[in-house]
Amino acid sequence: MKRNFILASMILSILALSSCNNSQHQQAAQGPMPFPVESATKSNVTVYNEYAANIEGEQNIEIRAKVDGFVDKIYIDEGAEVKKGQMLFKLSSQTLNQQVNAAKANIEVAKAQLVSAQVEVDKITPLVQKNIISAVQLQTAESSLNAAKAQLIASQANYMNAKENLDYTFIKSPVDGIIGSIPYRIGSLVGRSEAQPLTTVSNISNVYAYFTLNEKQLLQFNRQLNGNSIASKIKELPEVELILADGSTYDHKGKIETINGMVNPRTGSISYRAIFPNPANLLRSGSSGKVKMPSIENNIIMVPQKATYEMQGKKFVYLVNKENKVQAKEVSISTSIDEKFIVQNGLNEGETFVTDGLIKLREGMLIQPMNQKHSPEGNAAFSKK
Template identity: 75%
Template sequence: MAITVIGLASCNSPANKQMGRGPMPFPVQKVEKSNVTVYNEYAANIEGEENIEIRPKVDGFIDKIYIDEGSEVKKGQLLFKLSAETLNQQVNAASANVEVAKAQVVSAQVEVDKVSPLVQKNIISPVQLKTAESNLNAAKAQLIAAQADYMNAKENLDYTFIKSPVDGIVGSIPYRIGSLVGRSEAKPLTTVSNISNVYAYFTLNEKQLLQFNRQLDGKSVAQKIKSLPAVELILADGSVYDHKGRIETINGMVNPRTGSISYRAIFPNPDNLLRSGISGKVKLPSQVDNALLLPQKSTFELQGKRFVYVVDKDNKVKSKAIDISKSVNQNYIVTNGLEAGQVYVADGLIKLREGMQIIPQSGSTATGNNAAYSNK
């Protein structure tokens, strides 16, 4: 009686039930090649197209400040005025010296005019005429020097009116009215940033540089830069900037300390949304031709390696290790372990066992040609 019960129990076990049902259906797909645009993101520092430090060319006390931090200014707009009492006195003194020099020229000219006819009549020696002419030339030279001193003094006085060299946004102002400033100060009066366009600076390591350069057409650096595609900018809040940019320059040398090379992209900034000093990410597209794409859900990990179940001609599954280069959205780019045309199990891997026979159910391929993905 006990043997009969055991036999009945064994007939009703889950394993025997699965064997009785036979092979189970699983969705399968074929590995296909696709041309994929992969977007790599690189941390970037944003700077205005022109970041100009405003420094005084003469020493003096700040008399007036005409702008505030963050103000928009135009080229030629007055920013600061320095006290100018000493410089005013220097201009007045230089102007007086010019008048004196002019009088000396007139006096020397009169002497020449007086001596010249006397020499012609042999009344006096020609040496006296030469002396008078020499004195005239010296007076004229003194006048030129006095005029130069006056222009220099006047220019120094003009330097007390400090104007913006470009259109832009005013940065911080570390000084206040009454502060003594000069050419030797470590800090500038302020900084004016022209942000009508902004630069995004980012770096690639040596390996990335080699991969990137192999994809570019052209022999010279200029030709390679010209063939570069447009780039996008990811802002700090994760949003994509409305305007696309382009790479303008590639540094000619690899930094030996970091093993990286610097790139500079330029973006238009018509709404002044971007400011100098902010950070972001440059989103750079690269083309991968004939890539083998595999959905991430169709793989599993074991001991640090990635596997996929492939289906043989007898509809039996076999795990196969694969190498992947990038994770793009919900897919992997497979570099080794699979070939185009192979059939793999697309979903339900948790129910599979090595050598298990299945009923393949064909579905659409995981990806289409010319897909685009973002690799962060």
């Protein structure tokens, strides 16, 4: 029995060895597995950086009452388009009308006093010339005449001031624009001391987009521009785009107009202002978006994101050596652009790496490299995510 068992075991071992040899011979006949590879090359890339922006109208003018009074009429509604000089509000004017009438009456009184003072001077002058009366009386009369003239000027000024205050009860738009919120209603008492304005008129024919860069971004950005002064650098700046709140790109491109002269010490950032045309009034004051600004990255190496894998928070690529064996290599990534990574360290120009199928690879594995076609070198454009 024992002899039969030993014989059966020997037969099974021979069959297993034969099967293994057949498998190895079959694998050797197939050869190494093919994998797509690519050689690392340096190129200049136009990168589009996005910065959160606040949008404001070219003019945001608060409409305030210059005189105290009750709101009699409101001629516009919130969100309405208005033209320069268009009526917005009418304030009560009864008291101011009385002040205008009183000031006008004071002018007539002053004129009468002036006439009387002039008559007195005309009467005394020949008498003084004939030495009938003293010259002191003439001087007194002339002083009264001068006082009457001054009183008339003061009365006229008071009338103009009262009339101007009356005109202030008719509140008109100083610019073309869009009406903001109206916190007051008919009958509300308003005046110069009110915290809230009657409304706001926003001139949005052009809009400003305000955004910030940190110090590192500012230095990097400035090194790419020619010119020694801020004005000369601004002239070198390319046009920028605006990404709206719904993710769409605004139809019109803008231009950076100003760069703040100081870095905010609390945030370490500096503010930029770009201007965009707004012919269709699509953009409104207070809205938000993202300014998309191009910058050039010189002599950089980019790899497809699928050509990397992550382990313990680090990223790796598989390099291919002269024997067509793969070797894992850690790389340092600076940023992601579309479906590619910008490699900061770890990959040198000319080195070959596997671009796809990394899950099938193992350290030291022999592969069959399949070269991919390279995209044309030179300037390419990408957007940061």
